[in-house]
Amino acid sequence: MNVLVVDDDEMVRYVLSEKLGEAGFSVTTAHNGLLAVELFHDTVFDAVLLDLKMPGMDGIETLKELSKHDPGIPVIMVTGFGDIATAVEAIKLGAYDFVEKPPQLSRIMVTLRRAIEKAALEREVRDLGKSVEESIALKQAYQKLRELDQVKTTFLTSVSHELRTPLTSIIGYAEVSRKKLKKWMAEDINNSDKIGQLGENLETIILESEKLAGMIESILDLTAMEAGTAEWKWDAIPIKEVIEDAAAIFSPIMKEKGIEFVVVFENDLPSIMGDRYRFSKVVKQILSNAVNFTDQGRVVCSTKRVNNDLFLTVSDTGIGIDPSRHLVIFEKFSQIGDALTEKPKGVGLGLPISRLIVEYHGGSITVESEPGKGSVFTVMLPVVEGNNI
């Protein structure tokens, strides 16, 4: 037990530290209030024996300072004869008790022990109160974590399913082709039709490998962007060129599905500062969604400037999205339904990644949609002035 003895009388300090030391306390002494306060800053004491009458900073002032620093510290005032009134004031200020001079050691010991015990109990009660609050907060946090964990597990299940689908093709076609090749070589068959089939199998293996690589890249990219470790390029993006390039990829697919595909640009498009590769991923993502979820009608991709913002809008006449899902689709792990019936396409990270990219550029991505009537995705990006291409 650390006890601080504050008294201007050297004799009192000596006697108390001797006797308390013998009783097992570890004693520090101070000859005035100022020093006591100073010692208090560096050392943790279990109790203080404080002389009421001292030159300079007196006992009351010292008590106030010590309580400011540690409100729970038990302070026992040591008072001279006839100081009762002041001693009572000290108690009101939070002192634990007072003992009269000349100090009776036995009384001091008892008071000290009680004071320390009481302070410890009070601390415990305080901590208990805190821990009740903490345990409620912990419970809520735990609940939230459990929910997140559940979402994550479901997500991982659906991701691993999506990753295995191309893998099934890759492994399967490689096996089948190897077997065929072995057989044909043994039979010395040199038929161009058969060899052509092997070529198609290899083509499938390559395409499915690329699909798989794309999915893995998406997962890693999202993780890196969220962790803040992603590398971003920052150049002027030739918007029209990027959109035309993306449109060129989807044009044949639209044609094949019999969907009318219209790409419109406002005459002078401003430049946008940003990461061209990632921005082009956003454009491809929303065009890809439009073509995937539209079976007939048309897809219109239009880009225009309104004041200081650039708007890229892709509207389709596809299946549409239920209003309850308009915000959720931009959250990662949202592409989860009953994996058996609503089969997600890809790993379902396209829109969450797009949102991260657009927001990194200071813009926003939103959707307006009605089931059965189609969807309109709008990407808004702020224009950087004085940098026209």
Place this chain on the structure above:
Amino acid sequence: MPKILIVDDDPNIRLLLKQSLEELEDQGVIFISADNGEVALDIIRDENPDVVFLDVMMPRMNGFDVCNTVKNKLEIRDVFIILLTVKGQKLDKQKGKDAGADIYMTKPFNPDEILRVARNILGL
């Protein structure tokens, strides 16, 4: 003539199954394929295939539902159903059993294993 029905919404997997089983064609086996559960169910009713390789994860009607309808509702007994799904889902195994599947195989699958199973069932 024995008939094998291949059901998967992924055209790559359909073709892969077909190639895995290809040499059975020499023994007169006929292949039919379907890209969703509803069509598969119609074919099972109308064409009476001997063996069905049935993917589980499909839009509209999944493999469990097709299997359950065939085995438990329509009570078609002379069709052998092989459920195909991704590896390691315990729940799926139980569901497959409940749905009355005859065998349960996992993706990625080994083409030789597919052929061996088909040969065993058809006795070829």
